Amino acid sequence: MVTHTISLIINGTEEQLQVPSNMTLLHALRDKLGFTGTKNGCEAGECGACTVLVDGEPMNSCLVLAVELNGREITTVEGLAEDGKLTPLQQAFADLNAVQCGYCTPGMLMSATALLKRNPHPSEVDIQEALIGNLCRCTGYQRIIDAVLKASRNGGER
Amino acid sequence: MLARPGLPDFEYMKAESAQDVFHLLKEKGNEVKLLLGGTDLFVQMRDRNESAGILLDLKYLPGMKDISYDKKTGINIGAAVTLNQISAHPDVKKHFQILSQAANTVGNYQLRNRATLGGNICNASPSADMAPAALVLEGEVSLSGPDGERMLALDQFWVGPGKTALKECEFLTAVHFPNPPSGAVGRYLKLGRSKMGDLAIVGVAVLGYPDPEVPAGIRFRIGINSTAPTAYRVPQVEELLAQAPLNDELLRQASEEAMKISAPIEDVRATALYQKKMVNNLTFKGLKEVWSQLINS
Numbered sequence: 001m002v003t004h005t006i007s008l009i010i011n012g013t014e015e016q017l018q019v020p021s022n023m024t025l026l027h028a029l030r031d032k033l034g035f036t037g038t039k040n041g042c043e044a045g046e047c048g049a050c051t052v053l054v055d056g057e058p059m060n061s062c063l064v065l066a067v068e069l070n071g072r073e074i075t076t077v078e079g080l081a082e083d084g085k086l087t088p089l090q091q092a093f094a095d096l097n098a099v100q101c102g103y104c105t106p107g108m109l110m111s112a113t114a115l116l117k118r119n120p121h122p123s124e125v126d127i128q129e130a131l132i133g134n135l136c137r138c139t140g141y142q143r144i145i146d147a148v149l150k151a152s153r154n155g156g157e158r
Numbered sequence: 159m160l161a162r163p164g165l166p167d168f169e170y171m172k173a174e175s176a177q178d179v180f181h182l183l184k185e186k187g188n189e190v191k192l193l194l195g196g197t198d199l200f201v202q203m204r205d206r207n208e209s210a211g212i213l214l215d216l217k218y219l220p221g222m223k224d225i226s227y228d229k230k231t232g233i234n235i236g237a238a239v240t241l242n243q244i245s246a247h248p249d250v251k252k253h254f255q256i257l258s259q260a261a262n263t264v265g266n267y268q269l270r271n272r273a274t275l276g277g278n279i280c281n282a283s284p285s286a287d288m289a290p291a292a293l294v295l296e297g298e299v300s301l302s303g304p305d306g307e308r309m310l311a312l313d314q315f316w317v318g319p320g321k322t323a324l325k326e327c328e329f330l331t332a333v334h335f336p337n338p339p340s341g342a343v344g345r346y347l348k349l350g351r352s353k354m355g356d357l358a359i360v361g362v363a364v365l366g367y368p369d370p371e372v373p374a375g376i377r378f379r380i381g382i383n384s385t386a387p388t389a390y391r392v393p394q395v396e397e398l399l400a401q402a403p404l405n406d407e408l409l410r411q412a413s414e415e416a417m418k419i420s421a422p423i424e425d426v427r428a429t430a431l432y433q434k435k436m437v438n439n440l441t442f443k444g445l446k447e448v449w450s451q452l453i454n455s
Contacts, residue, residue, distance in 0.1 A: 022165040024165065044204065045265065048266065058267060062200075114267075132266045
């Protein structure tokens with residue numbers, strides 16, 4: 001099996017790692033580097049639990065090879081809070097109980113973080129559209145949407 | 159949904175030049191799979207429907223990620239341009255709005271950051287969302303092969319489900335769209351099992367533009383997906399609409415004709431009968447919306 005030496009900048013810190021060709025970013029993050037906040041759901045680009053930011057844009061980490069991303073910046077859910085202080089979006093999720101089992105939450109946070117960056121004051125429909133690739137089987141979505149709306153009033157993604 | 163086994167073994171290689179691609183395809187043949195966004199390929203490989211000894215990444219070849227617009231000749235979109243780049247690009251939004259609409263209906267936002275125009279076209283899915291819009295814009299593919307470049311109209315590129323007119327060792331480099339006729343208005347209507355995020359049960363693209371030469375005063379182009387082995391235009395219906403003064407009755411008649419031409423199969427998403435009826439409904443709705451937009455503009 002051919003392996004590649006790559007470097008990824010994860011949450012601001014450069015990490016060097018050896019990956020086989022067929023290792024997705026999802027598995028590199030979880031199994032090689034221990035960033036288990038990124039969840040493995042469907043591995044088919046449907047559920048969005050594995051969503052991370054690549055150079056600031058959300059992607060399904062299950063559908064990207066780690067080797068493709070040599071030198072790129074990755075943000076995972078672990079990289080949102082700074083010095084233990086939650087972002088307004090994370091705080092809104094907590095305040096409004098937008099979490100039940102929690103499995104979809106990291107992906108939701110990453111998609112919504114990217115949304116608030118490109119559109120700091122989204123409408124409810126904008127939020128629905130931005131989160132269509134993040135499935136939640138618990139909440140019925142309303143509290144998640146409310147949390148994103150609340151965060152957008154409290155200063156966006158940071 | 160159960161977690162799936164990981165991707166099977168393969169070797170990843172980045173193509174540095176077109177010569178690399180020809181050479182490797184010549185030497186290794188079917189062992190090589192070409193990679194753009196991988197949003198379909200990886201899923202197929204994970205399900206063991208596809209396999210590859212080598213995945214050859216074409217994204218970094220010169221020009222593959224470029225969009226270039228020319229007032230006279232139209233727009234050229236590199237095969238590796240992502241669907242989010244298409245839907246947000248100012249020239250696409252201004253001059254080829256229906257492409258932007260269609261791109262926005264594919265999957266979800268994070269998927270569209272990876273999914274490419276070239277992938278959607280080369281995958282040759284009968285339900286490809288870019289296909290109806292690309293057909294009504296009369297797009298042409300640029301194909302690069304060992305003997306040079308050639309252009310081919312999109313309606314000749316798709317030859318069946320998953321099958322294209324790509325010759326041995328050839329690959330898609332870009333899609334060219336000529337400027338639509340002056341005053342053109344377009345609409346892509348997509349029916350999925352859910353309002354957003356699903357594949358098309360039926361998709362209909364309608365492009366209309368003023369044409370004083372025909373009795374109707376307006377010409378329409380209609381492209382339809384998901385209801386035949388490839389996406390298709392319906393020239394008979396377009397002609398019918400051009401040859402008489404437009405009214406609701408004519409639009410209904412035209413939509414019925416489109417329904418008759420459609421040839422869907424029963425599948426997991428819908429029965430054939432339902433799909434036919436929805437071809438009728440969406441064609442009518444699309445025509446009506448484009449017509450009223452043209453009248454009001």
